[in-house]
Amino acid sequence: MRYFTPGPVHHRLGLVCLGVGMQHGVLPAVGPRTLDHHVAVVVSAGRGWCRDAEGQRHDVVAPALLWITPGVPHHFGADPAEGWDEAFVDFTGSAVAAYTELGCIEPGRPVVPLTDAGPARDAVARIARAARQGNPLLEIEAAAAVHELLVALRRVRADTTTGGAPVLEALAREAFLPLSVAEHAARHGMTAAELRAAVRRGAGCSPKDYLLGIRLGHAKELLAGTDLPVSAVARRVGYADPAYFSRLFTRRVGVPPVRFRERQGRAVPGGWSDTVPDPDHPPTIVSTTTRT
Structure with missing residues (x-):
């Protein structure tokens, strides 16, 4: 687990990362507690439980996402026999309101089923790699990865990919x-x-x-x-x-x-086309000259 303290300039990026962690096994329960920022907890394997603000217990079966929102009490933990694999990111910022309005953050859903935890874990791993000692771009790289994480979680949310x-x-x-x-x-x-x-x-x-x-x-x-x-x-x-x-x-x-x-406006050689090039194989200039 690593925790960060971004400066005022970094906060103007809209999202800042306050912490990151990747852990697995039979982990100790978290809470009951209340935080002043958001946390996304991605459970990629195993199972466990969580309690919402009213104290109601919910089963958590991977792949799943736990949303922790500011000012809302939460309490969760891995199954004491099976455990789970989790990756978490603490974040805050002015862009949170817009992401919530766009449906990428769901304050009212403590547990969100996912179709695949891989893309989200990849985004968390990028933050963890950026957290190496002495990285001058730590806060910028971490902030970019939080944006990516929210998009990834939105894309693999089970209730939208199917319908x-x-x-x-x-x-x-x-x-x-x-x-x-x-x-x-x-x-x-x-x-x-x-x-x-x-x-x-x-x-x-x-x-x-x-x-x-x-x-x-x-x-x-x-x-x-x-x-x-x-x-x-x-x-x-x-x-x-x-x-x-x-x-x-x-x-x-x-x-x-x-x-x-x-x-x-700009003239496009060969005319305009509505076919989008493959990003993995973009059009390139082929040289017709041969060096000797």
């Missing part, structure tokens, strides 16, 4: 169709309320904001990489009224579409 992802993937495919939220819901045999709940659970936002993010992202790509008129860009991303699209773009992006193009 949320297919809905989000379908909405992404249909994002440029001129459909209302109710019409999107009907296409998937859901009520509008059910769709809103699924998207909120899966993406941490409303269906309207989820679709808008996809539409505006694609509009930016078209503005930056093609010479299509703004009216054509609007139609490509699902808006029949170019004036409405321009107002919406300006309100959300901060500049009108024409101004965005002036800033970001």
Whole structure:
């Protein structure tokens, strides 16, 4: 276990790591206690128990996550016969509120089942490796890994990988169709309320904001990489009224579409493509000259 004391500048990163630990076996119980910061405890093997703020006991079976939130009493421990493998990270910061709103932190759920503890443990291991003595980038590397940890935990949460992802993937495919939220819901045999709940659970936002993010992202790509008129860009991303699209773009992006193009536009050799290169095999320049 290692504990850190980040300075004021590090706190401006939004998240700071206060401690990290990786341990296993028949460990002593923790608590009852109350902390003033967040802790994510990832249980990757074994089993145990925890008690929530009301004293109710919950079984913990790996892979699972224990959320410890500020000001909330907690009490947990490994099974006295089987034990468990745990990795924990203590953290705090101004970005916690946004991560909570986006569904990455769940104060009301003391135990969260996971589909795979591997990605989260990898993020914790990066913090542990950064904690070597004399590392001048310790706090920066640890803060970056906390962001990564929250994303990893969100991605492997059991209740969203089984139900949320297919809905989000379908909405992404249909994002440029001129459909209302109710019409999107009907296409998937859901009520509008059910769709809103699924998207909120899966993406941490409303269906309207989820679709808008996809539409505006694609509009930016078209503005930056093609010479299509703004009216054509609007139609490509699902808006029949170019004036409405321009107002919406300006309100959300901060500049009108024409101004965005002036800033970001660049000619792309061979034309624009909607195919994203494989990050593991990005396009490269192949030399046609041979040295002798």
